[in-house]
């Protein structure tokens with residue numbers, strides 16, 4: 229039997245420059261998708277995969293994340309007095325979601341470095357990594373899908389999805405040999421390749437199941453693309469030493485650290501919500517109809533640009 233995966237690391241220490249000025253004083257992981265911060269969706273995905281201990285790697289200006297998962301006695305008291313039982317129950321559910329440990333990455337030296345910061349908390353056991361600004365909408369928790377492969381092979385598993393070729397230079401790209409539908413053995417990895425150098429259109433998404441031997445690699449690893457300690461580079465080394473797998477994750481992925489990804493996530497999750505979907509759908513339809521009329525009348529002030537890629 230392979231050891232159970234009990235811990236998940238959430239790298240949350242990035243600067244979020246793609247979402248400035250919003251992220252100047254507020255963490256991007258606290259951006260709301262409807263009425264929940266993005267990071268809560270990610271924690272709930274980990275809980276759904278059976279993970280019990282969350283290790284959050286934060287940095288300067290990220291205190292709001294700690295407060296969100298903490299008890300607020302004052303607020304609970306107010307809600308109790310106002311008989312707002314439903315929201316009170318929801319707040320208590322959030323504080324009881326999991327055991328959470330907070331660590332600081334003093335300098336944002338890269339995703340690999342953020343993961344290395346969690347070494348002491350993780351110890352000598354397998355662990356999941358989930359980026360706190362990426363959310364999935366699908367029938368099954370993304371981390372639970374990785375967990376199934378880990379249980380079978382007892383080896384590191386990387387979550388991946390196909391992306392348009394025009395976007396490969398934004399991602400770590402996987403070169404692999406297919407073992408069965410959707411599951412590949414990793415032959416190599418390239419961080420942010422040019423289109424002509426990309427070995428495939430399979431991009432690493434923000435979900436991983438790793439083994440503790442990755443820490444030894446990260447400890448001595450030189451900075452890579454962008455001068456950052458890249459997790460992709462460490463996994464590439466790991467794949468030379470032992471079998472590493474990559475699984476095509478089912479579900480739609482939204483990078484909410486990117487403005488377009490955030491907008492799409494908001495629309496999708498609003499349409500998924502029974503209490504909002506009806507009115508919101510009509511609003512969207514009306515807005516699109518009006519905009520289509522304006523466009524065809526030549527009032528192209530907000531001319532819709534063709535989709536890139």
Ligand code: UTP
Pocket residue numbers: 239240241242243244245246247285333335336337338339341342359360361485
């Ligand atoms: P991103 O590249 O999306 O984060 O890193 P960023 O640097 O905050 O974003 P931009 O590009 O400036 O807008 C992926 C994840 O890794 C974390 C980020 O918080 C994000 O969740 N990260 C990145 C760290 O925790 N530490 C780092 O040094 C870099």
